[in-house]
Amino acid sequence: MTSKKRRRSLEDYEIVERIGSGAFAVVWKATHKSNGALFAVKQFFTDRLNPQLRRRIHTEIDVLSRFTHPNIVRLFDVLEDEFSICLVLEYCAGGDLATYIKEKGRVREATARRFMQHLGAGLQMLHSANLIHRDLKPQNLLLSSRDKDVVLKISDFGLARELEPGDYAVTVCGSPLYMAPEVLQFQKYDNKADLWSMGAILFQLVTGDTPYHGDNHFQVLQSIKKYQVLQFPKSIVTGLNPCFVDLCQRLLCFDPEKRLIFKDFVNHNFFDSV
Structure with missing residues (x-):
């Protein structure tokens, strides 16, 4: 070290x-x-x-x-x-992703794809070192600039922890709107909790809103349980790329055992879309 x-x-x-x-x-x-x-x-x-x-x-x-x-x-x-x-x-002159989304409302799919590739690359490095972030959210993702060659960077590692393969964490931490249901339910979890957070961020990038709502852990969990089949905004659902819809659904899967694994995330067809 x-x-x-x-x-x-x-x-x-x-x-x-x-x-x-x-x-x-x-x-x-x-x-x-x-x-x-x-x-x-x-x-x-x-x-x-x-x-x-x-x-x-x-x-x-x-x-x-x-x-x-x-x-x-x-x-x-x-x-x-x-x-x-x-x-x-x-120093990241572009500020954080939360401010970017607030200003844009929704981002173009090509921009969302670029940001998720960057997020995936950073997270892959963490997970390969047996680290989980546990607080992925737009406020903790920084942008190098606001230029066309902007680079997204993961920050704020105060809640990160080492987790060897096959082990689980139990501490409830993070931000409820981006926390996986197993964390919200005080169950054991592994690095797939980070993948749920990535799904919530991707959903917000393209739709302009978080996939589930609530003012606290309990309300967010109730929202997830009520809509276990992911709901997309009716006003834009017909225009959404099917690959984007599929990736969100597979990342925001209630059962962590059925959730997309990292290898399948980076190889998903969404990243081949034009």
Whole structure:
């Protein structure tokens, strides 16, 4: 496992602007003073961190330190002093996929295909290292730019964990709208839970909405149980590519044993569509 050198502070960087914030962290756009290179600096304030949050930060550092992959956001440095822990990350000028979908409403099928190929490539790298993400959602997928050659990158690995083949996880975590039913039902699960999340993201890209709705875990699960046969918006269903419909149905399969496996995802006819 690669260990990142830690410096005392952000003194080598110049803060440009705040690009995101939450209860425990702020994300800054910053430039390196020596060469002007752009970075995103994710700053966690230590006085706001409980032991669980500290574990999540160190999980993210651990996971990101293992990979240099075009579809996984890159970690360049970790800075720590008595006031904060800062992750110096690859800057993605296109923002997150959630904002992109909100602006576009729906995206062209060709764009959805491109994004899912990128997501699949990044996830394949994680799964090959026996890691599951457990919180795939548009907010955690970053876009390198808004240009035609945009690259999608997976980020936010605080809930990731190692899972050897044949083993299962049991902790309920993630975002309900993108969580697999086995997770919502407090059942054991494996990396197929990530594939359900991919299906929910694909559905949202092409239709402009999540496949199931609810304000909490229970409501989302009830929605999934009510509509186990995936429902597509009536206003657009006749114009949908049958390959897209089939891929969504096979990813958003209630029974994980019958859900599409990763090899069949990457070889699905949807990716051959014109």
